[in-house]
Amino acid sequence: MTGPTLTTTERHRRGGSFARISVRTRITAVIALLSTAAMAGAGVLVYTLESARIERQTSEQIDQEIAEFRRLQGGDDPETGEAFTxxxxxxxxxxxxxxxxxxxxxxxxxxxxxxxxxxxxxxxxxxxxxxxxxxxxxxxxxxxxxxxxxxxxxxxxxxxxxxxxxxxxxxxxxxxxxLADEHDEINQTMQTYAIVALLSLGLLVLLASTQSGRLLAPLRTLRETASDITATDLSRRIPEQGNDDITALTRTFNVMLDRLEGGFITQRQFLDDAGHELKTPLTVLRGHLELLDASSPEDVDETRELLLEEVDRMARLVGDLILLAKTSRPDFVTPAPTDVAALTETTLSKARALGERTWVLDATAEVRADLDEQRVTQALLQLCDNAVKHTGPGDTVALGSSYDEGRVRLWVRDTGPGVPAADREQIFERFGRSVVPDGDEGFGLGLSIVRAIALAHGGSVRVEEADPPGARFVLSLPARTDASGPATTTQTMEVPLWPAS
Ligand SMILES: Nc1ncnc2c1ncn2[C@@H]1O[C@H](COP(=O)(O)OP(=O)(O)OP(=O)(O)O)[C@@H](O)[C@H]1O
Ligand SMILES: [Mg+2]
CATH class of the missing domain: 3.30.450.20 (PAS domain)
Incomplete structure (x- = not known):
């Protein structure tokens, strides 16, 4: 907790003077150092072995002379034929x-x-x-x-x-x-060796320098390109040549740039769309205020009603935008053991307030699973809201849940017109609205919130054809279940729950 705090960049820059030397120079220096050590070591070894050989040879020579002398001493004097006196x-x-x-x-x-x-x-x-x-x-x-x-x-x-x-x-x-002659011979040999070793060393250093330069060239290009790329121009890519680990790094870098660029484009698009969406209610507000006849109490009342509606709409949009901005935060969902059956039933009773439909409970999963109860309810209510918007008073809207192979499935089904196959991906995008003209005034953010909640749980959401015809949105969430509850699904009879008696 004490001591000076450093920013990451500062910490990275502190590398001592060694870190400022280029990798190429360092590689060359290491090779030069190792080669010098190896060659010097070999030289010293040869010199030591040769010196030892000379000494051994000289000793043997002396021993031989002494042995010859002893032989003569042990024999007889050739002149007298008796031992030497x-x-x-x-x-x-x-x-x-x-x-x-x-x-x-x-x-x-x-x-x-x-x-x-x-x-x-x-x-x-x-x-x-x-x-x-x-x-x-x-x-x-x-x-x-x-x-x-x-x-x-x-x-x-x-x-x-x-x-x-x-x-x-x-x-x-x-x-x-x-022993001088023998020593001279070794010295001569060592001199020749030193010259050859020095020449080889020079050649080695030269080769090491050019080769490391050649090998590290892509890295240099990588650095130069990276420093050329700014946050506003992410379109540049680094050429990928060869098939080594530096190429792999280049490829990774390019993929990262792709992702960054994609992220920036989406962000810009999102801001653009959000701006436009916010502009419309403002224009409406302004138009109404301009035309307002302050002297007519009727007109004031009517305009007030309209303006409040617009302000509500705007508040809802801003709320959705704030929620979407939160989705990438790690604390967006906090899963806790949740009774899935109870969650399904409570959501259904909350949804009944959305409109006069035949509300049906399809099935409930009798299981406790790790889910963020609030967020999942929020997602289901968004789906119910859509179902109500795309159906009429006589239609059915059904909710259900099931548990199977570690996944909790929660669905909302309706008997409305359904979603055309071509739009089934696009409607989950931000501001993605189906092209089907249905007089709906949504922003197209509801389903992207649902998807964000599913993704934050590590799951997914999709829309499929329902039976009877209509749309069926399914949230599929992987969930660790509690051992206390049996993982069963109770089929419920189709009982109209709306209107409540
Ligand atoms: N139950 C449904 N039946 C048919 N089409 C649907 C259904 N639910 C959603 N859609 C289509 O998907 C589009 C996107 O839905 P989403 O909930 O994202 O936006 P919205 O409802 O238009 O606006 P918001 O939810 O932001 O108020 C809708 O415009 C609609 O065309
Ligand atoms: Mg919606």
Whole structure:
């Protein structure tokens, strides 16, 4: 209840700055973002897997060198035919026999502060003078193991030290593995990948932008047309192309315009008709007043009588118009459990005042149903009023009700001329009067009120041929019935109820 109240439009306009960006831009941005994330993710994954592969490969290489050395160590000295006694000689022999890979240096130390007894291979020997290398070898001299170094000139280098000891002598085998070349290779690949990914991304964004633009074009047309359409010109329609959901939206929009246009036309027509109907009694009033001879009491009396009649007629018209205006309101009918038999009987006794006819109760539905008693009575009285207007003193007007399959039927039957088949739809329209000349001075609103009451109950009204000949108007209303009352229809004998004794 507290806090500022916003109108719907205001609330719709508040969407933050994001809402102001066009859908096309948003779609493109989302696609660009997702693609970038996917491509970057793929790149990172490839890089990580490749790096892991290099490390595994290098480890395997080192393991292989060590295994080869162990094999030699476990065998006999080919010169003596006995086990190796001198570590220096064992290492020497291993280095002589072993051809290192391109990215590898094999070295043998026979004392902690010795110069390496032999180095093999490669123009990367300057690495051996780097202090980091010397420190690593000193570190690992006793325990052995692998240390990873990062050299400015040589990139990533692994230094593996394998201590070799026997009873009298000791030394160590050092394997230096250079990973820079492999890393260079991955970096090269990643660079190529980045360029390809960027180009694909550009292409994707371009495609996304043009495609979303193309897909959303009907939406733009829809918006433009909608803003062009004003309340006074509802004749424009949006072209429907294709068969997708946007076309469906366009179609829905066009159907809505059809309905709106229809509604406006009916409203205009209604106002036009109502204006004309109101004008006639005013003209009559004016004419009589102009011709009134104020000095003649007889004339004054006569005119007064006539004018009161006209004013009554006008009041009735205005009353009907107000009632019709109310029909679209949700509270136009308020259904409540109603005794249909009692309703039929009371309406008949009220209708008897309308004129001297043979009033008959055809049948009554012994059921309680959810109906708006007042409105239904009003509708039946309108029908009785019409029946009286279209019959003479000798004629019969009958009322009845029945209940069948969840529908309450209420009818008014007369023995008048009936309604020609061609007019049976039109008479229910507002100001719809039958073309049959019958000297009737109605407005043609009665039946449209009846129809509005039927529709408000979710039912319908129609006119049919009666037997004996005449008109029979039937209100058919779906109604939830009360379990307390049996759903039966009592046939009543034709008993003239008018004139009342
Ligand atoms: N019982 C009837 N028998 C023959 N024609 C009828 C009967 N009831 C209605 N009609 C025809 O239907 C037309 C429309 O009826 P409706 O009640 O809407 O208007 P109205 O009676 O002419 O005017 P209002 O009811 O507004 O005073 C009538 O003009 C009449 O031609
Ligand atoms: Mg009428």
């Amino acid at each position: 001198d570590v220096g000689r064992l290492l020497d022999l291993f280095l002589r026999r072993n051809v290192p890979d391109d990215d590898e240096i094999l070295l043998a130390y026979t004392g902690a502060d010795d110069e390496p007894s032999r180095t093999v291979n490669r123009n990367a020997e300057e690495f051996l003078t780097e202090p980091a290398y010397e420190a690593a070898v000193a570190d690992l001299f006793d325990q052995g193991g692998t240390e990873v170094l990062e050299s400015d000139a040589f990139g990533e280098v692994w230094v593996t030290v394998l201590p070799v000891v026997n009873e009298t002598t000791q030394g160590s085998l050092v394997i230096v593995s250079f």
